[in-house]
Amino acid sequence: MVKYNKFKFYVLYLFYKLIALIYEVKKPKLRFFIYELLYSLHKLKDRKSMLPYPFEDSLIETKFGKFYVKKGSTEAITVSPAYERPDLNYLIKIISKNISSKNILFLDIGANIGGYTVAVGNTFRDKDAVKIISYEPIGEYYEVLKRNVSVNGLDGKVECKKIALSDVCEHRWVEFQGIREEVRTSTLDKELKDLINDADLIIIKIDVEGMEKSVLQGGREVLSSGKPFYLLVEDFVNTNIVTFVRDELNADFVDKFTPYNSWWRITKTPAL
Numbered sequence: 001m002v003k004y005n006k007f008k009f010y011v012l013y014l015f016y017k018l019i020a021l022i023y024e025v026k027k028p029k030l031r032f033f034i035y036e037l038l039y040s041l042h043k044l045k046d047r048k049s050m051l052p053y054p055f056e057d058s059l060i061e062t063k064f065g066k067f068y069v070k071k072g073s074t075e076a077i078t079v080s081p082a083y084e085r086p087d088l089n090y091l092i093k094i095i096s097k098n099i100s101s102k103n104i105l106f107l108d109i110g111a112n113i114g115g116y117t118v119a120v121g122n123t124f125r126d127k128d129a130v131k132i133i134s135y136e137p138i139g140e141y142y143e144v145l146k147r148n149v150s151v152n153g154l155d156g157k158v159e160c161k162k163i164a165l166s167d168v169c170e171h172r173w174v175e176f177q178g179i180r181e182e183v184r185t186s187t188l189d190k191e192l193k194d195l196i197n198d199a200d201l202i203i204i205k206i207d208v209e210g211m212e213k214s215v216l217q218g219g220r221e222v223l224s225s226g227k228p229f230y231l232l233v234e235d236f237v238n239t240n241i242v243t244f245v246r247d248e249l250n251a252d253f254v255d256k257f258t259p260y261n262s263w264w265r266i267t268k269t270p271a272l
Helices: 006-024 029-045 085-098 115-123 139-151 188-192 212-217 241-248
Strands: 025-027 059-062 065-068 104-109 130-135 158-161 171-176 179-186 201-206 229-234 252-255 261-266
Touching: 006 025, 006 029, 006 085, 025 029, 065 115, 065 139, 085 104, 085 115, 085 201, 085 229, 085 261, 104 115, 115 130, 115 139, 139 158, 201 212, 212 229, 212 241, 229 241, 241 261
Parallel strands: 104 130, 104 201, 130 158, 201 229
Antiparallel strands: 025 059, 059 065, 171 179, 229 261, 252 261
16 A cells, blocks of 8 residues: 655645635635535544535636536535645646647546546646546536536537446446446547557546546556556555556556545556
């Protein structure tokens, strides 16, 4: 299990929640600040559950963009500028560092309503070298994802796909936050087959509630193509994913900024 610096994490957590939030949320500024405080207090009591947004706002506007959210849902926290901020900062840093010399493909797998997608899209709006593909299989979230991409004027920048990535192509039933739905699955190999030659660097964010291994197993060919990959992998739901990424993908550990995710880089052929 890879470890993160708890002291640094909580210092940044408090900074982004209590200080930066005041400047980075444009509207509703006060209500959202109150929500973040309530959310943090709720997490002290119950770390596993998320507090629904208690106000009537359906549109949240932050420094990263505009986001429609479902009233009474937990979607608002995922578009907060404080949400997984160290990971988002590092993602933007990687793209910024490589954008002058590389064509970059960012895959947001498990995009939800587009927190990462919109932030990256708006940050690199005018950079043709950055292409974004967002995957969200649950219809309710997919429709909000598309709406958020559109309201930010990113339709030409972001391609949204109503697909679940896995190790096989099929139809299957999935359940997420009380929603049970039949979805179509695809694989990384299939999705990247016609795109990989045009990309100099591929960055993949995977947040699929413990199914990260299946997603990566479906990318046997592309991950062994010799192309450089950065992986941002959710690792707190299924902690065994760390062993798989390190030992079977032969990936190099880069860093772990939060309790939720870890960063990896593939620069050599994985042992798949």
